[in-house]
Amino acid sequence: MQFHHHGYVSGDPRVKPAAGVGINRPQELPDEMDVLIVGSGPAGMLAAAQLAQFPDINTRIIERRPGRLEIGQADGIQARSVETFQAFGFAEQITAEAYWITEMNFWRPDTEDPKKIVRGGRAKDDETGISEFKHLIVNQARVLDYFADVAAKSPSRLVPDFGWDFQTLEVTDEGEYPVKVTLVRSAGPDEGAERIVRAKYVIGSDGARSKVRQSIGCSMRGDQANHAWGVMDVLAKTDFPDIRTKCAIQSHDGGSILLIPREGGHLFRMYVDLGVVPEDDHGNVRKTSIDEIIARANAIMSPYTVDVRSVAWHSVYEVGHRLTDRFDDVLPEELGTRTPRVFITGDACHTHSAKAGQGMNVSMQDGFNIAWKLGHVLEGRSPESLLSTYSAERQVVAKNLIDFDKTWSTMMAKKPEEFEDPSELEDFYVRTAEFPAGFMTEYTPSLIVGEAKHQSLATGYPVGKRFKSARATRVCDTNPLHLGHQAEADGRWRIYVFADAAAPGADSPTAELAQWLSTSPDSPLAAQPQGGDDDAWFDVKVVYQQPHEDIDINAVPAVFKPEVGPFKLTDLQKVYGTVPGDDIFDVRGLSRDGVIVVVRPDQYVANVLPLTAKDELAAFFGPLLHARQPQH
């Protein structure tokens, strides 16, 4: 956290000084806005929290409900999401209140007495150290609370507009705010009143039955039938010994339970499989009562019993594997002729089972992906073509997710005797762990992802995958820190310069690059607005190969020590050395000749380049920066 540099901040430094639209932000939904987000679920709230960091962009988020979500829905938080929370500043807090998954246990029928279940195996949740973050369970409502808190404390002071029901929209050719949106008041004294508002862009984060999706003519394709689970969040007395461990429980007659212990030490969730729902079920499955769900759970758990004492929430969660063909309003035949105005995210684009705990997580990454892009386009940093990468990137991710989830849920639904090997399920779980942890996303080359021609210079930073943190020592205060954790979700591009072997001060490719970065008109930094902080758009960090004692900070080139704030203070926090015994060059396979790693605002590696590749760096950013482009 960087603060006090505009003058002393007496209270909570997480409350950023109000700026732009955050100064005197109108409480009432205005008639016109830059971005309208529809729906305050995980996708919408992440997008809101990210856009709120751009104080010159007027973003509003509407929600049909009269107030915050109180209970229920998803609860599995993969490590990639916690990593994301870290960038938004609340990973520690939410981790402290969450349940931590360390192991998953597999129960199956006793071969001697199949009517009884026995513990078949234990699997470590993250055996291979995929992430330094934990795998959490915490209610979706709390995730939304934390994002709401970030948005409210942001420079734009963004808070959701509750009680508005989106009806439809139309993309017109008219004026500055071409998207015409029809809303209806869904709460308050004027409930039922219709209203038209206009926006430059609309993000539809309105869930599985999305009306935004309908408005832009997308439809969901996939299985015709849904899979149903009885879901219950309960407090109970039980003699089941693993009640506080995540378990997949399969009984002899095929009935199965996914047990998810919950935050707070007592509550747990059970997903009781209700099977595939035929199309002609006419909603009958949704009538399954809580008593039936409890009875079925007890049958599966035999010889153990679950004496439910309090039901916090229950539902029949019914969902199919479905996906839209596009994530924005540009029809296939229009591709290349115009850029999108409306985007859909999260459940509005993809639905799948709850078994792999993905829904909330993937939805948040959709929101992360579109929000910074809209920020850059609306601020005039980047051309509108940037927006076309959203659908292109996220559609593939959703497709992979659905394929993975199909395999996983088919396996979970199998009867024990159908497995060739009793530990097949467990083995699959361990083997594919990187996927549900959220780290398999790998964007392909595009406007914002390079060609990976120089991947061998940084084998631990695959181009297109998320930048995995490792430790380095911050020179100025001698703190060994996770380098990745120093990147806030502030919408900035990051350029990590991993230096060659020379120390600062010596003539070297690093020094030359630094000189070019700060002085060349071709440098991406030259596109930054005049008069602002030296690092307004680009956070440039350097990591030397030496331990911190051997780095003379006064000899470090100026580009790594930007001047910031009204007092033109020098920010010394961008200069790093290696941690003895945990050298980031070894840990991430970085060339000792040095390497540049470019990272996107949403934490994905955009490019890996040699220190000398100034032209390539300029060429990569050229099309992305308005000021760098030929003026038209």
Next chain:
Amino acid sequence: MQFHHHGYVSGDPRVKPAAGVGINRPQELPDEMDVLIVGSGPAGMLAAAQLAQFPDINTRIIERRPGRLEIGQADGIQARSVETFQAFGFAEQITAEAYWITEMNFWRPDTEDPKKIVRGGRAKDDETGISEFKHLIVNQARVLDYFADVAAKSPSRLVPDFGWDFQTLEVTDEGEYPVKVTLVRSAGPDEGAERIVRAKYVIGSDGARSKVRQSIGCSMRGDQANHAWGVMDVLAKTDFPDIRTKCAIQSHDGGSILLIPREGGHLFRMYVDLGVVPEDDHGNVRKTSIDEIIARANAIMSPYTVDVRSVAWHSVYEVGHRLTDRFDDVLPEELGTRTPRVFITGDACHTHSAKAGQGMNVSMQDGFNIAWKLGHVLEGRSPESLLSTYSAERQVVAKNLIDFDKTWSTMMAKKPEEFEDPSELEDFYVRTAEFPAGFMTEYTPSLIVGEAKHQSLATGYPVGKRFKSARATRVCDTNPLHLGHQAEADGRWRIYVFADAAAPGADSPTAELAQWLSTSPDSPLAAQPQGGDDDAWFDVKVVYQQPHEDIDINAVPAVFKPEVGPFKLTDLQKVYGTVPGDDIFDVRGLSRDGVIVVVRPDQYVANVLPLTAKDELAAFFGPLLHARQPQH
């Protein structure tokens, strides 16, 4: 955190359900209260946050200021304080916004050119792993904010009463509320109005010029002269390379600076030594201007310059080494004839230099020490004699602190040429690190500290010192956790049963002890109130020698799995196994025959006993528990 067990909690689980005085707590200061705390500094706020956990005790805290502290005062947070914050639930949050001290650098005159300073040495802040917590720098105001937050979210919903100036008090013999207190309104429309309130007990946390101290006839004794520093919190441009590292800087003519980088990445504090102030100075030193302080700093820092751009706060901090002879209102001649009604804490009892960064820290531990004792006495758990241990315990700590600080500040004041060895200062700093980190406190045998007859059974838990955390695996959810971090500042005694080698279920000393604890009328647990949680007063945990996989939780004795809450749910979170490769029995030198470690509500080890020492355990708690004592 344990929550949801009284039913689902939809919002922030840190907001505890209101109870007792927290239900409809009057906003206005009442005429009568159980405890009146005077002064909302670190000592008072910790005491308030602790007493707020006792919902049947009406605690109020008054403060002369009209609102929260905004700026200035102390900023050094030793690891013992962070450990304490952990118990109050905000260690992660405050750590995230603080500066972290990793190294301290020592600058001295260049032997070749003494007018220039050079870096003489670097010392790691906690080389030997005294604590798993960091050494932080963060403004006192934020520490107070966090305690205020804990108190406000506690069952009692305690918030400070601002704008009340304590005048005097009198301990009468009258009625239930014998302490008669005179206050004056110091803010608001009725400023200047006098008011009498009555309390059962008063805690004077009203700082160095304490009027509570005066009222009970204590006086401060010590040096006649004060030592003065010009203190400034500033933003500056500088070429001093260690500006973001804690430094002791000594110049050739004896002028010295203690440099403390501050939170947020830019602000720093300098203590510029103004020397010993003679008694006949008549406040002249306090007239030292900020310009003079800056000029003096620049002279000392030569050849480096400090171009101050913004002054957040500055002060001349003038303080002597002083100590009161007693910390409560019981005169020496009354000792043994009556128990105290008025206590003083923090700067009201002891003042000393800022050099070792102790003031705020030791003051908080004073508050921690008295608060739980008052809680237990007022709730009727324990006899009033418990209150006499406060002065006895804390007076010694303060005395040691002052002795340490005298040595340290004398060394800091020495001219470089007076040192035999140029690294003398640095060596002293490293050698004595446990003291300033806050872990040298060692209470001697008393009503609440045992005789250490069985210390050899647990060499890593010295009786009288604070319970140092180590890792163990919680069986029910397979989480490897810091055992010590599972202890909240909830006012409960803790009994850790480190089991013998037998597994649960087998006949063993552990099983026998468990049986005795839950069924014997001599067990301390038998004193607990009927109808409450099984662990209302005593948090009993067991750590088996086996790794978690080998522990059958169903075979663990009932006393380690208490029933809690209205639904009588089983709390499984008190049963631990060892972490392979990090076995707590080895790490803390615990006997393989098992051992009982009794820990006080303020985290100090009270007793170490063999598993078979039921009589000794009963005898230890006997005098401490009203219900266990012969009724009079």
